[in-house]
Amino acid sequence: MSKRKNKGFKKSKNKPNRSEKRYGKPNSSRGGPSKGKDKTASHRGRKTLTAEVTCSGLTNEGKGIAEWKGQQLEVPLLLPGEKAEVTVSQKGRFVNAELKRVVHPAKERVDPPCPYYYECGGCQLQHMSNQAQSRCKQDTIDELMKPFGKPETILTMDHPYDYRNKSHTTFGLNQNRQVIGGLYAQNTHEIIPMDRCLIHDPKADEIVQSIKDYMKNSKMQPYNEDTGRGFLRHVLIKVGKVSGEIMVVLVAASSEFKGKNNFVKALRKAHPEITTMLLNVNKRDTSVVLGNQEKVLFGKGTITDTLCGLKFEISAKSFYQINPVQTEKLYGKAIEMTELTGEETVIDAYCGIGTIGLVASQKAGKVIGVELNKDAVRDAIQNSKRNGVKNARFYQGDAGEFMVEMAARGEKADVVIMDPPRSGSDEAFLSSVVKLQPKRVVYVSCNPETQARDLEYLVKNGYEVEEIQPVDMFPQTYHVESVAKLVLKEN
Numbered sequence: 001m002s003k004r005k006n007k008g009f010k011k012s013k014n015k016p017n018r019s020e021k022r023y024g025k026p027n028s029s030r031g032g033p034s035k036g037k038d039k040t041a042s043h044r045g046r047k048t049l050t051a052e053v054t055c056s057g058l059t060n061e062g063k064g065i066a067e068w069k070g071q072q073l074e075v076p077l078l079l080p081g082e083k084a085e086v087t088v089s090q091k092g093r094f095v096n097a098e099l100k101r102v103v104h105p106a107k108e109r110v111d112p113p114c115p116y117y118y119e120c121g122g123c124q125l126q127h128m129s130n131q132a133q134s135r136c137k138q139d140t141i142d143e144l145m146k147p148f149g150k151p152e153t154i155l156t157m158d159h160p161y162d163y164r165n166k167s168h169t170t171f172g173l174n175q176n177r178q179v180i181g182g183l184y185a186q187n188t189h190e191i192i193p194m195d196r197c198l199i200h201d202p203k204a205d206e207i208v209q210s211i212k213d214y215m216k217n218s219k220m221q222p223y224n225e226d227t228g229r230g231f232l233r234h235v236l237i238k239v240g241k242v243s244g245e246i247m248v249v250l251v252a253a254s255s256e257f258k259g260k261n262n263f264v265k266a267l268r269k270a271h272p273e274i275t276t277m278l279l280n281v282n283k284r285d286t287s288v289v290l291g292n293q294e295k296v297l298f299g300k301g302t303i304t305d306t307l308c309g310l311k312f313e314i315s316a317k318s319f320y321q322i323n324p325v326q327t328e329k330l331y332g333k334a335i336e337m338t339e340l341t342g343e344e345t346v347i348d349a350y351c352g353i354g355t356i357g358l359v360a361s362q363k364a365g366k367v368i369g370v371e372l373n374k375d376a377v378r379d380a381i382q383n384s385k386r387n388g389v390k391n392a393r394f395y396q397g398d399a400g401e402f403m404v405e406m407a408a409r410g411e412k413a414d415v416v417i418m419d420p421p422r423s424g425s426d427e428a429f430l431s432s433v434v435k436l437q438p439k440r441v442v443y444v445s446c447n448p449e450t451q452a453r454d455l456e457y458l459v460k461n462g463y464e465v466e467e468i469q470p471v472d473m474f475p476q477t478y479h480v481e482s483v484a485k486l487v488l489k490e491n
């Protein structure tokens with residue numbers, strides 16, 4: 001299946017360009033100082049020139065596709081039907097294209113509401129209208145799932161902003177040695193100072209703002225990756241959207257937190273809604289945010305939130321879906337696809353903190369959850385107790401190995417729900433599903449490309465895809481979630 005199938009928007013009646021916009025920071029990897037048309041510059045074997053192209057479609061990452069000298073360019077920020085000047089740089093066989101100026105904008109183009117959009121890279125679709133974003137994701141799913149039938153219409157979000165219940169801010173100093181906090185610019189360790197990220201929970205950004213203010217008036221220093229000096233590396237905030245509980249995690253380079261009491265007192269005073277604070281120590285030179293050492297500064301060290309009518313405890317490290325509004329739609333659909341009657345044995349594979357399995361347990365005979373992450377399994381067990389669930393068991397281990405052992409013991413399962421990470425499942429797991437012969441498999445995925453690959457395996461081995469439902473869990477980004485229902489074919 002090609003990623004590069006044309007997904008053209010209808011051609012717009014072209015309006016003249018509103019203004020010459022700079023798509024990126026000066027001298028950054030995007031945009032940059034303009035070079036004269038058709039002028040070719042050369043630097044260390046890299047040739048750079050400006051070309052005029054017309055966009056014919058979108059990739060699955062929302063980049064514009066354009067033909068240039070017999071090659072297919074992928075241009076971030078370019079939309080189907082648009083005519084534009086792009087900066088093409090070529091080194092050997094490697095070609096990179098960046099948008100320089102839109103000559104005729106598409107009607108789907110909108111001004112991105114986020115002022116950091118062109119620098120940040122965290123969102124990739126803010127230059128498209130909401131409708132165009134949905135169409136882009138629908139087209140991606142329709143194309144990938146073509147061998148299995150026609151997917152349903154994507155479930156969108158009414159207010160596609162402020163949705164993230166987890167935010168992550170990195171701290172540093174600017175050239176004037178002032179404290180800054182924000183997100184890394186795409187593919188760099190350069191911090192973009194930001195006051196607000198439009199997909200974060202607004203409360204989380206207010207708290208980050210207070211931490212910045214506190215640092216300006218205290219001796220608390222941000223960590224410097226180059227010198228290894230300083231204290232605060234990142235701040236992670238988790239918000240219980242229903243419960244209103246808030247967790248603040250300071251990720252520091254040292255466990256010695258001078259002025260700890262003052263800090264905790266000041267932040268709680270400014271934000272009484274914070275219910276717990278932790279210090280996580282990460283001394284390693286790594287891009288992984290959280291270290292292994294954790295100390296509770298205040299409160300119980302976890303927050304609880306309600307999802308699909310059940311209460312879940314969330315710790316700093318465990319995985320919890322970041323868009324709870326859309327998660328309820330996704331889980332609702334997944335449970336509907338299981339067609340549970342109260343008798344079945346259900347496997348919840350890659351179960352995280354047990355969310356899907358516990359929701360399913362209300363309609364099943366029993367639920368068996370398996371998950372690799374120890375902390376998540378501990379949370380899942382706690383969560384089943386908290387909700388008075390008596391028919392669910394959770395096990396720590398590799399889902400593939402677990403299923404192989406189950407199949408070898410000749411155990412039975414009526415329904416398998418699987419929700420693997422972006423890399424998808426593996427042959428050990430899928431071949432065991434085929435051996436166990438559950439009547440239904442419900443496959444939840446945050447990466448439809450690996451989902452399509454795994455569906456193909458199951459379809460070749462006796463299953464039929466009955467329904468596919470895309471869900472927009474991550475508005476403004478190209479990511480799309482999808483849930484598929486497979487049924488065992490009658491012999």
Ligand code: SAH
Binds near residue numbers: 319354420
């Ligand atoms: N179903 C959960 C979590 C889905 S995310 C929810 O909706 O919240 C995918 C989960 O798979 C993560 O919790 C990750 O820790 C887990 N995982 C990754 N590789 C795994 C493996 N090989 N075996 C079991 N679980 C795995």
